[in-house]
Amino acid sequence: MASIVEPESAAPHDHGHHGDHPEFLAHHFETPQQQYDSGKLGMWLFLINEVLFFSGLFVAYAVYRSNHPEIFVYAHQFLDKNLGAFNTVVLLFSSLTMAWAVRHAQLVNNRGLITCLAVTIGCAIMFLGVKAVEYSHKWDIGLYWAARFAPTDHHEGSSTLIWACLPFIIFSVALAAATAVSKWRQYEQGFRFYGILFLASLAFYVGLGSGIAVPAVMGSGDSHGAAHEQVAAHEQPAASHQVVLAHDDGAHLETADEEMPRNVGIFFSIYYMMTGLHVVHIIAGIIALSWLLWRALKRQFQAEYFGPVDSVGLYWHLVDLVWIYLFPLMYLIH
Amino acid sequence: MADTQQATYPQTAHGDAHHGGEHAHASFAHPMAPRMLIGVFLALVGLTVITVVAANFPLGEWEIVVSLTIATIKAALVILFFMHVLWDKPFNALVFISSLAFVTLFMGITLIDSKEYQPDIDQRVIERGPAEVVAPAEP
Numbered sequence: 001m002a003s004i005v006e007p008e009s010a011a012p013h014d015h016g017h018h019g020d021h022p023e024f025l026a027h028h029f030e031t032p033q034q035q036y037d038s039g040k041l042g043m044w045l046f047l048i049n050e051v052l053f054f055s056g057l058f059v060a061y062a063v064y065r066s067n068h069p070e071i072f073v074y075a076h077q078f079l080d081k082n083l084g085a086f087n088t089v090v091l092l093f094s095s096l097t098m099a100w101a102v103r104h105a106q107l108v109n110n111r112g113l114i115t116c117l118a119v120t121i122g123c124a125i126m127f128l129g130v131k132a133v134e135y136s137h138k139w140d141i142g143l144y145w146a147a148r149f150a151p152t153d154h155h156e157g158s159s160t161l162i163w164a165c166l167p168f169i170i171f172s173v174a175l176a177a178a179t180a181v182s183k184w185r186q187y188e189q190g191f192r193f194y195g196i197l198f199l200a201s202l203a204f205y206v207g208l209g210s211g212i213a214v215p216a217v218m219g220s221g222d223s224h225g226a227a228h229e230q231v232a233a234h235e236q237p238a239a240s241h242q243v244v245l246a247h248d249d250g251a252h253l254e255t256a257d258e259e260m261p262r263n264v265g266i267f268f269s270i271y272y273m274m275t276g277l278h279v280v281h282i283i284a285g286i287i288a289l290s291w292l293l294w295r296a297l298k299r300q301f302q303a304e305y306f307g308p309v310d311s312v313g314l315y316w317h318l319v320d321l322v323w324i325y326l327f328p329l330m331y332l333i334h
Numbered sequence: 335m336a337d338t339q340q341a342t343y344p345q346t347a348h349g350d351a352h353h354g355g356e357h358a359h360a361s362f363a364h365p366m367a368p369r370m371l372i373g374v375f376l377a378l379v380g381l382t383v384i385t386v387v388a389a390n391f392p393l394g395e396w397e398i399v400v401s402l403t404i405a406t407i408k409a410a411l412v413i414l415f416f417m418h419v420l421w422d423k424p425f426n427a428l429v430f431i432s433s434l435a436f437v438t439l440f441m442g443i444t445l446i447d448s449k450e451y452q453p454d455i456d457q458r459v460i461e462r463g464p465a466e467v468v469a470p471a472e473p
Contacts, residue, residue: 033362037423044426048433055437062441063448085386089379096375099366099416106363262459304360317417324408327382328401332389 024305032304043311047318050281054322057274061329064266074260075267076333078143080134082218083211084331087130088323090207094123095320101292102313105306110299113309117293118196120316122203124286128168129207130214131279136161138268145272149265165208172201192297197290274326281319288312364421374415381408 021027029035065072101116138144139160142152175198182190292312295301301309359365385404393400414420419427 032360036360036362040422041426041429044429047430051430051433051437052440055440058437059441059444062445066445067448067452081386081389085382088382092375092378092382095378095412095416096371099371099418100368103365103368103371106359106365108359303358303363306360306363314417317412320416321409321412324412325402325405328385328389328405332385332397332401334389334392334394334397 022302022304024300024302036304036307036310039307039311040314043314047314050315050318054274054277057270057277058325058329061270061274064270068261068263068266070261071264071267072333075264075271076331078138079271079331080215081331082214083130083134084327086210086214087127088327090123090127090130091320091323094120094127095317097123098313098316102306102310105296105301105309106303108301108303110296110301113296113301114196114293117289117296118200121197121286121289121293122200124282124289125168125200126203126207126210127282128279129204129209130211131207131275132161132164132168132204133208133211136164143268144265145269146263146265147269149268151260165204168201168204172198172204175201189294189297193290193294196293271330275330278319278322278326281322285312285316285319288315364418366415366418370415374411378408378411381411 022032025032025035029038097116097119101113101120104110104112104116142150144150175194178194179191179198182188182194289312292309295308381404385401388400388404389397413430419430
């Protein structure tokens with residue numbers, strides 16, 4: 001690969017302090033471009049692993065849906081497609097700001113890079129806020145994975161929502177404390193890093209608010225979570241029971257003497273595994289983006305050294321891609 | 335749009351990224367035009383709206399085809415533009431597409447096989463009664 005790059009571009013300018021080798025350039029690479037291309041190929045290989053990793057769950061979904069479509073048709077009514085669509089747009093917007101961050105990194109616009117990274121982190125955290133509302137609404141009415149699946153008609157307030165929010169409240173408080181301590185110790189880099197992350201963490205509460213407001217505004221509030229009043233007793237899960245269901249697209253409630261298909265819990269096992277693994281990837285993405293933010297604040301990215309931004313960007317877009325498929329497969333079943 | 339991009343930020347033959355001031359970039363960088371980024375984003379949002387609206391119509395068997403087709407168009411937009419595969423080395427695109435080939439094999443062969451066991455499951459349900467099969471495991 002070195003043959004296609006002219007030798008004089010190996011060290012166009014004296015960035016580094018190692019003679020003709022810029023500081024960002026690892027010693028085993030001849031040129032910045034060689035380093036960039038190698039890193040990028042490595043990232044694509046990692047993305048292959050990610051695709052195959054997720055594909056196991058998509059295969060599980062395909063097998064169960066092809067064998068038991070009735071489970072999916074029945075269970076999707078417990079998912080609010082307006083919230084799913086809202087979260088899709090949040091993730092798409094974060095992909096836009098991520099792609100824009102790569103542009104800023106390539107043009108060495110450090111302030112723009114920091115802004116775009118912060119907005120991307122904020123969108124990721126906001127996605128988790130909406131997800132917290134969705135998950136807790138299901139837990140409140142006993143819609144757990146198959147082993148714990150026990151739909152109930154009563155729901156004990158929103159206690160599960162508080163549990164889902166607790167890690168994020170601790171996260172925000174810890175970041176606020178770190179910002180204050182950094183300010184007090186006059187640690188400028190820490191102050192800016194923790195301060196920006198603290199502001200981004202507030203997006204979680206915007207996500208919470210949206211998760212509660214969107215169903216209300218879109219008139220699908222009655223179809224989501226707590227309003228999915230399961231009127232009947234469920235002592236005999238296999239028995240027929242009355243369920244009051246509202247469809248996503250209308251505010252009207254309809255009483256259905258609907259028989260719950262056998263093994264509905266399997267849908268929720270698949271749902272929690274797929275969206276849960278996706279959430280794990282979102283959290284990993286937030287950590288990777290924070291790492292970029294730290295380095296951007298240190299002004300470590302240069303015209304010939306933006307590979308890390310590009311690679312994290314590729315990862316982030318893949319997380320978006322997974323959601324692009326999860327959304328119709330989970331929320332838009334008929 | 336790629337042409338306007340080239341005009342604004344001419345690609346240089348050598349890695350002399352530091353001569354052009356604020357808007358210079360390395361020869362191997364390809365900054366995307368803001369117009370293109372926003373255009374792709376708006377297209378993605380538009381397709382999301384279309385797929386949600388389409389879900390309101392009873393499409394029957396075609397529902398999954400329509401929603402997955404729209405999802406695939408969205409995925410293509412993200413891969414080609416946001417992940418700038420259009421301007422990346424073709425080898426990287428080949429590497430990524432090869433993963434999709436393996437996913438197809440994985441899914442196809444598993445699906446062919448999966449129906450084989452349905453009679454066993456049905457037999458088990460008949461023998462043991464549906465309630466027993468369905469009852470959630472006690473924690």
